[in-house]
Amino acid sequence: MEFTREGFYLLLNSPKPLWLVGADLSRAELRWANLYGANLIRVDFSGADLRWANLAKSRLVGAKLIGASLREANMREADMRWADLHRADMEAADLSGANLLGANVTEAQLSRARSLEGAVLPDGAERA
Numbered sequence: 475m476e477f478t479r480e481g482f483y484l485l486l487n488s489p490k491p492l493w494l495v496g497a498d499l500s501r502a503e504l505r506w507a508n509l510y511g512a513n514l515i516r517v518d519f520s521g522a523d524l525r526w527a528n529l530a531k532s533r534l535v536g537a538k539l540i541g542a543s544l545r546e547a548n549m550r551e552a553d554m555r556w557a558d559l560h561r562a563d564m565e566a567a568d569l570s571g572a573n574l575l576g577a578n579v580t581e582a583q584l585s586r587a588r589s590l591e592g593a594v595l596p597d598g599a600e601r602a
Contacts, residue, residue, distance in 0.1 A: 491511055492511075492514075493512070494514055494517055495514070495515045495516060495517070498517075498518045499518060499519050500519065500522060501520070501521040501522060502519070502523070503522075503523045504522055504523060504524050505525045506525075506526045506527065508528045509527060509532050510528050510530050511530070512533070513532075513533050514532055514533060515534070515535045515536060515537070516535070516537060516538075517534070519537060519539045520538050520539070520540040521540070521541045522539070523542075523543050524539075524542055524547050525543050525546060526545075527544075527547045528548045529547055529548060530550040530551060530552065531550070531551045531552065532549075532553070533552075534552055534557050535554070536556045536557065537554070537558070538557075538558050539558060539562045540559075540560045540561060542559075542562045542563070543562075543563045544559075544562055544563060544567045545563050545565045546566045546588075547564075547568070548567075549567055549569050550570045550572065551572060552569070552572045553572075553573050554573060555574070555575045555577065556576040557574070557577045557578070557579075558577075558578045559577055559579040560578050562579070563586075564583050564584070564587050565586045565587075566586070566587070567586075567588060568588050568589050569584070569587045569588075569589060569590050570590070570593065571593060572590075572593045573594045574593060574594060575594050575596065575598055576596060578596075
């Protein structure tokens with residue numbers, strides 16, 4: 475699935491829930507994007523700039539976020555099971571209530587997040 479810059483802007487600003495299953499958004503510039511509740515299963519966000527993006531309650535199951543910038547992103551209650559977060563920058567990201575079961579992410583990355591309260595960690599443990 476390929477998008478022009480204008481087409482992608484219109485898509486992000488449409489009133490209905492966003493459905494981008496399997497899309498290639500690698501290296502996309504999505505700073506401040508509102509992806510609240512979006513269905514982003516298996517989307518490739520490798521190298522994407524998602525700083526300050528709203529990904530709360532989005533479905534990122536199996537998504538590729540390799541080397542993505544998630545700095546200060548709102549990822550509250552996001553479903554990130556089996557997501558690949560290798561080398562992703564998660565500085566000050568809010569992962570409260572997120573499900574990271576089976577995700578490829580290090581403890582060092584998670585320690586940089588603003589909050590993990592209520593999150594399910596990759597090993598299935600829940601953070602208090």
